[in-house]
Amino acid sequence: MRSRRGTYLLGGLFLLGTNSCALLIPWLMKLAVEGLQFPLKAPHSPAYYALLIIAAALLQGTIRIFSRTTLLHAARRIEFQLREELYAKLLALDLPYFSRERTGDILSRFTNDLTNVRMLMGFGVLNVINTVIIYVAALFLMVRLSPSLTAFAIIPFPLMILIVKRLSASMFRRSKRAQEELARLSSHVEENVSAATVVRAYCREDAQIEEFREVNGRYLESNMGMARLRGWMIPVMASAGAFGTLIVLFLGGSRVIAGTLTLGDFVAFNGYLAMLIWPTIVMGWILNLMQRGAASMSRLNHVLDASGTVTDPAEPAPVERLRGEIEFRNLAFSYGEEPFLADISLAIRPGMKVGIAGPVGSGKSSLVRLIPRLYPVADGQIFLDGIDVNRIPLVTLRNAIGFVPQESFLFSRSIGDNIGYGKEGAGAGEIATAARLASLENDVHRFPDGYDTLVGERGVTLSGGQKQRAAIARALLKDPAILILDDPLSAVDARTEEEILGSLAGYYGDRTVLIVSHRLSALRECDLILVLEAGRVVEQGSHDDLLAMDGRYAATWREQQLRAEIETF
Numbered sequence: 165m166r167s168r169r170g171t172y173l174l175g176g177l178f179l180l181g182t183n184s185c186a187l188l189i190p191w192l193m194k195l196a197v198e199g200l201q202f203p204l205k206a207p208h209s210p211a212y213y214a215l216l217i218i219a220a221a222l223l224q225g226t227i228r229i230f231s232r233t234t235l236l237h238a239a240r241r242i243e244f245q246l247r248e249e250l251y252a253k254l255l256a257l258d259l260p261y262f263s264r265e266r267t268g269d270i271l272s273r274f275t276n277d278l279t280n281v282r283m284l285m286g287f288g289v290l291n292v293i294n295t296v297i298i299y300v301a302a303l304f305l306m307v308r309l310s311p312s313l314t315a316f317a318i319i320p321f322p323l324m325i326l327i328v329k330r331l332s333a334s335m336f337r338r339s340k341r342a343q344e345e346l347a348r349l350s351s352h353v354e355e356n357v358s359a360a361t362v363v364r365a366y367c368r369e370d371a372q373i374e375e376f377r378e379v380n381g382r383y384l385e386s387n388m389g390m391a392r393l394r395g396w397m398i399p400v401m402a403s404a405g406a407f408g409t410l411i412v413l414f415l416g417g418s419r420v421i422a423g424t425l426t427l428g429d430f431v432a433f434n435g436y437l438a439m440l441i442w443p444t445i446v447m448g449w450i451l452n453l454m455q456r457g458a459a460s461m462s463r464l465n466h467v468l469d470a471s472g473t474v475t476d477p478a479e480p481a482p483v484e485r486l487r488g489e490i491e492f493r494n495l496a497f498s499y500g501e502e503p504f505l506a507d508i509s510l511a512i513r514p515g516m517k518v519g520i521a522g523p524v525g526s527g528k529s530s531l532v533r534l535i536p537r538l539y540p541v542a543d544g545q546i547f548l549d550g551i552d553v554n555r556i557p558l559v560t561l562r563n564a565i566g567f568v569p570q571e572s573f574l575f576s577r578s579i580g581d582n583i584g585y586g587k588e589g590a591g592a593g594e595i596a597t598a599a600r601l602a603s604l605e606n607d608v609h610r611f612p613d614g615y616d617t618l619v620g621e622r623g624v625t626l627s628g629g630q631k632q633r634a635a636i637a638r639a640l641l642k643d644p645a646i647l648i649l650d651d652p653l654s655a656v657d658a659r660t661e662e663e664i665l666g667s668l669a670g671y672y673g674d675r676t677v678l679i680v681s682h683r684l685s686a687l688r689e690c691d692l693i694l695v696l697e698a699g700r701v702v703e704q705g706s707h708d709d710l711l712a713m714d715g716r717y718a719a720t721w722r723e724q725q726l727r728a729e730i731e732t733f
């Protein structure tokens with residue numbers, strides 16, 4: 165905003181110019197009236213003044229156009245810049261931030277709050293400068309014409325300012341509430357679009373409509389409250405303004421009749437008084453605009469000032485390429501107050517294949533998400549190639565890891581672009597190889613435009629398994645030292661999962677691979693399998709070791725084998 169100081173200064177100068185012309189008009193009218201009243205004493209004819217008035221009016225209009233475009237364009241540019249900063253900030257924030265905030269709320273900052281800030285920086289600033297110039301200059305000229313009449317004319321003004329102050333404090337509270345309601349409304353709509361399947365599958369349409377009506381009603385109520393206040397404000401202010409005019413007409417008229425005030429001065433005085441009334445009437449609206457803008461700016465600052473807990477190291481370790489050695493030292497982690505992962509100590513050599521098993525909610529995803537620091541890790545608990553992860557620059561760390569999350573996400577782009585997302589500037593050949601390795605190639609050939617087929621709203625809808633394989637291909641393309649597959653094939657059957665993982669085995673080479681899976685058959689070939697329960701490693705070893713241990717792993721293995729046999733039968 166500071167960089168726009170020059171533009172605002174220019175806008176202010178234009179406003180000074182246009183208002184000077186506007187203020188000149190009543191004075192010229194005074195001279196014209198005096199010319200009509202005393203033609204012999206007048207230096208110029210009334211026609212001369214009429215021409216000057218027309219010229220001043222034209223000049224006033226022209227400069228006003230420049231003042232508005234200068235200031236309103238500056239506000240647009242500030243909005244543009246803020247939007248960019250906000251977007252960059254969102255990309256810099258970490259996952260704990262997004263699990264706290266509602267998506268709709270974040271989106272409403274990009275739309276509603278940015279608009280309010282633009283209004284503040286455009287119309288708000290324009291009107292404030294305008295009001296100050298008009299007030300100072302018109303009052304000065306009124307005092308010059310008649311100090312005592314000025315004192316009477318401004319009697320209603322303190323009352324008007326008091327009303328504005330009172331109403332605008334209440335307006336501020338309501339406008340903040342309205343903005344929060346709007347954010348809630350956006351969240352509601354957003355969730356219902358994302359959860360379209362769930363809503364229909366559970367026949368919750370009516371209940372959702374009912375819930376929406378409630379949120380919408382609260383939004384309406386807060387806006388109605390504001391409209392009521394605004395509705396009061398203008399008539400009350402206009403009446404108070406009219407009262408001032410009435411006083412001037414009565415007292416000024418009497419003085420003209422008594423000959424203590426010239427008709428020209430009286431005309432000019434009324435002209436200046438009229439100029440004061442409109443800025444005073446709209447003062448409430450401007451104050452509201454400013455308060456809404458300020459409330460929105462504070463909501464934007466809430467995002468802009470948010471600092472992620474996962475940040476780049478202040479003193480990064482000199483590391484160029486990671487080999488894939490991972491060590492957990494007494495790793496502990498919690499999402500809130502309660503510790504969740506605890507006492508995890510393990511050394512994974514580069515090139516090892518590690519399987520992670522355990523019941524639902526045992527902490528498998530939480531554990532693997534800590535390696536690329538998707539969630540904050542305490543110092544001295546995770547080491548890659550002997551270096552504390554917190555000392556490795558985030559780009560180096562994350563570039564070395566191919567992470568396939570449990571829920572695969574595809575962008576609304578072509579399938580090729582979705583896979584190519586794993587590596588900037590990836591060629592068609594590399595994309596096809598990655599798709600082949602992830603057993604997706606045959607599916608892509610069946611799509612109407614092959615790799616150019618659009619995914620999502622305007623293109624094909626991929627099956628859960630296809631999405632998962634596209635996400636695997638994306639990670640493979642990265643050629644990472646560490647590959648983390650967080651239950652990546654839950655959407656395909658056990659045999660297909662085994663086949664796909666089998667074909668992936670050829671790609672693993674000397675990469676370190678961590679696979680999370682509920683199906684133990686998918687982990688059988690791993691060098692080491694960890695069994696988690698309630699955030700702790702309760703068993704570990706190779707498949708054979710764990711069977712020999714005859715513990716939880718062995719029991720689950722027998723159960724899954726039995727189920728598979730029954731299903732085959």
Ligand SMILES: Nc1ncnc2c1ncn2[C@@H]1O[C@H](COP(=O)(O)OP(=O)(O)OP(=O)(O)O)[C@@H](O)[C@H]1O
Nearest residue numbers: 263499504522523524525526527528529530531570
């Ligand atoms: N972002 C989060 N914020 C707070 N708690 C979370 C978050 N993510 C997971 N949890 C909690 O942590 C626990 C472990 O979740 P996690 O996803 O690691 O389990 P999991 O073993 O991978 O489960 P699943 O087999 O179902 O994928 C769960 O109780 C879950 O509610």
